[in-house]
Amino acid sequence: MNRRTRARWLVLALAVGLPLASLANSFRAAPLPAPPELAGELPRASPPAEMALIHLPTGLTRRSAGFAYRGGAFSDRREFTMSAALVRHPRGDVLIDTGFGRDIDAHFGQMPLYFRATTRYEAATPAADQLDAAGYARERLRGILLTHAHWDHVSGVPDFPGTPVLVPAEERAFIAGGGSLTAVARGFAEVRYEAYRFDGGPYLGFPASHDLYGDGAIVVVPAFGHTPGSVIVFVTLPGERRYAFLGDLVWQLEGITERAERAWLLRMLADADAEGVRENLLRVAAIAARFPQIMLVPAHDARSFAALPRL
Numbered sequence: 191m192n193r194r195t196r197a198r199w200l201v202l203a204l205a206v207g208l209p210l211a212s213l214a215n216s217f218r219a220a221p222l223p224a225p226p227e228l229a230g231e232l233p234r235a236s237p238p239a240e241m242a243l244i245h246l247p248t249g250l251t252r253r254s255a256g257f258a259y260r261g262g263a264f265s266d267r268r269e270f271t272m273s274a275a276l277v278r279h280p281r282g283d284v285l286i287d288t289g290f291g292r293d294i295d296a297h298f299g300q301m302p303l304y305f306r307a308t309t310r311y312e313a314a315t316p317a318a319d320q321l322d323a324a325g326y327a328r329e330r331l332r333g334i335l336l337t338h339a340h341w342d343h344v345s346g347v348p349d350f351p352g353t354p355v356l357v358p359a360e361e362r363a364f365i366a367g368g369g370s371l372t373a374v375a376r377g378f379a380e381v382r383y384e385a386y387r388f389d390g391g392p393y394l395g396f397p398a399s400h401d402l403y404g405d406g407a408i409v410v411v412p413a414f415g416h417t418p419g420s421v422i423v424f425v426t427l428p429g430e431r432r433y434a435f436l437g438d439l440v441w442q443l444e445g446i447t448e449r450a451e452r453a454w455l456l457r458m459l460a461d462a463d464a465e466g467v468r469e470n471l472l473r474v475a476a477i478a479a480r481f482p483q484i485m486l487v488p489a490h491d492a493r494s495f496a497a498l499p500r501l
């Protein structure tokens with residue numbers, strides 16, 4: 191090999207190697223700086239005695255911890271739950287997300303090719319069928335409260351015809367906007383969307399909130415980033431049992447406990463606004479540090495959901 195050929199090989203090796211090295215580096219652990227301590231007390235809540243929280247698992251995908259958060263091991267294989275949560279409330283029950291619905295195979299088929307090529311899923315009994323089998327009276331259901339409008343969270347919406355779907359205007363616009371990640375939601379005929387506004391004051395470090403029934407039992411806060419209208423749903427049951435349904439702010443609990451965001455490649459593919467995700471992740475990390483009694487429930491963390499009762 192003469193000197194010129196060697197130089198060409200060196201340039202080629204750098205051109206390929208450096209981007210690959212920086213991509214690999216973006217999966218390494220790099221905890222975000224600790225947020226300032228959260229001020230204030232726990233928000234007051236007076237949940238009715240009849241309230242309850244029920245986990246409706248509808249399927250799973252197989253991923254690794256390395257896929258979910260920076261510093262996770264790729265050898266650490268995990269089952270990502272695809273779930274709905276039913277919140278029973280005397281003024282009307284609420285379904286937080288739907289998980290996989292009856293037409294999940296068709297819905298998956300509408301996702302982009304790169305996503306289908308890298309995703310394996312297993313469907314279980316859809317939430318609607320679980321509720322029907324248990325003799326659940328559909329008229330008890332006030333609405334479906336979406337953490338965000340991605341395929342695995344909305345797939346069951348058509349299984350509840352006529353049930354209002356509650357989203358902030360930002361998420362409604364995201365669905366209408368034409369992007370490939372909302373093709374599934376956009377394809378539903380005749381969804382009764384009900385937009386709500388964040389008309390309440392600050393809540394646990396979030397700048398605004400929406401208290402669904404005015405009793406502090408179900409409070410939604412804006413956590414925009416993963417999608418333009420992503421939210422977190424705080425649920426307080428009698429006996430001061432508190433939960434925070436985080437949607438896809440993080441994919442596994444370590445995202446909060448280790449302040450570990452998604453790797454660069456996953457932020458690019460999955461998040462509308464990575465800076466927004468980071469800001470809200472740190473808000474939740476501050477909540478976790480100050481109020482460890484609040485149970486954090488990332489939408490796909492099977493360990494968090496395992497603690498909730500089933501039908």
Ligand SMILES: [Zn+2]
Pocket residue numbers: 338340416438
């Ligand atoms: Zn998502």
